[in-house]
Amino acid sequence: MIYLSNQNIAELLTPKDCIEALDEAFHALARGEAASRPRTDVWVPCGRDDGYYRWGSMEGAIEPWGIFCTRMKSDIVTWTREGTDELHCVEPGTFSGFLMLFSTRNGEPLAMMNDGILHHLRVAAGAALGVRYLARENASVVGCLGSGGMAHAYLPAFCAVRKISQVKVYSPTQAHRETYAKEMSRELGIPVEPFDDPEPVVRGSDIVTTCTDSNKLVVTDPTWIEKGMHLANCSSKEFSFEIVKRCDIVAQVGAETFGAKGGMAESERHHGWASWVVGRPEQQARIPKRPVSNLDFVNYPSLIDLLNNPxxxxxxxxQITFFHNLGLLGFQFAAVAAKAYQMARAKGVGLEMSTDPFLQDIRD
Incomplete structure (x- = not known):
């Protein structure tokens, strides 16, 4: 058994590695050889008036690869007056998210991993598959709303599946968007121009992506959307549903809800995932409601449908295409974690761990 840190994973995996691992895994899912359990959250008051404790977990398995993965995260969530979500564990600037990888051949614990780098690579790889299967072949101009970690991950992933020649970026903080533009231009060798207004970033772009932590809608004016565009989100809260309905083709990476039949529809619509919430009504009222929910996408075709039916x-x-990049999270983590484990073993990377803390001689 090995432990892989964020640094190990950053040194092992490229965006292209993750894109190809996900593509292969989605083909396995299309054949019925994989499974994903939707994310579920537990919310508990945390002793402060501006936040909540949130535990989130999700799992996935890929039978041909012989692996099962669980991802867990422990957050204190707060909400700013500007309408963004802020997370931390213990103190601002530290976070707790990790994965456990198991063999489905003998049940053996194979690896424990930090989830930070894998999370960014996974989400970006999913968005890149949306570009691969829906964007125009000659799409070359990207408009990016957001300049944080996900925006840093999305752009290299897009460059792995399309020949990107120009990028426009907007985020509310001038220093952030200017720093992003300099860093990404240097990394990718293409011009990245910062803007102080989102509209020109959207207009004239072939691919428009939102990579924000906003809990309010980011793009709401359907007139900004032009023929031939491909739209990609990072959260259901970013594009208004009026824009979604204007698109000719809408697809989701895959369902991440139990839906009405699971008895969790109300919590999924409010919180984004099936959630169990502790607290008095006035405490629960702190948690912002989502203007657009994952449930709004459940009747649209999935990436599996696109693979099975070109x-x-x-x-x-x-055509205007839209890819809802939020779903099948546990399965996707299984795919990228398995790739990281495979490469780590091949290259001798990672800290060896005993399986003794995870095995016992008492049947439970």
């Missing part, structure tokens, strides 16, 4: 993909350069 006729459901873009058929005209004028």
């Amino acid at each position: 006729s459901m993909r873009r058929t005209s350069p004028a």
Whole structure:
């Protein structure tokens, strides 16, 4: 058994590695050889008036690879007056998220990993698959709303599946967007221009992506959306549903809800995931409601549908396509974690750990 740190994973995996691992895994899922349990959260008052404790977990398995993965995270969530979500564990600037990888051949614990780098690589790889299967082949201009960690991950992933020649970026903080533009231009060797207004970033772009931590809608004006565009989100809270309905093709990476039949629809619509919430009504009222929910996308085709039926993909350069990049989280973590483990073993990377703390001689 090994432990892989964020630094180990950053040295092992490239965006292209993760894209190809996810693509292969989604083909296995399309054949019925994989499974994903939707994310579930538990919310508990944390002793402060501006936040809540949140525990989140999700799992996935890929049978041909012989692996099962669980991802867990422990957060204190607070909400700013500007409408963003802030997370920390113990103190601001530290976070607790990790994965456990197991063998489905003999049940053996294989690895424990930090989830930070894997999370960014996974989400970006999913968005890149949306670009691969829905964006125009000649798409070359990216408009990015957001300049944080996900924006840093999305752009290299897009460059791995399309020949990107120009990027425009907007985020509310001038220093952040200017720093992002300099860093990404240097990393990718293409011009990245910061803007102080989101509209020109959206207009004229071939691919428009939102990478924000906003709990309010980010793009709401349907007139900004032009023929031939491909839209990609990072959260259901970013594009208004009026924009979604204007698109010719809408697809989701995969369902991440139990839906009405699971008896969790109300919590999923409010919190984003199936959630169990402790607290008095006035405490629960602190948690912002989502303007658009994952449930709004459950009846749209999934990435699996696009793989099984290519006729459901873009058929005209004028079509507007939308990829809802939020779903099948546990399965996706299984795919990228398995790739990291495989490469770590091949290269002798990681801290060896005893399995003794995870095995016992008492049947439970």
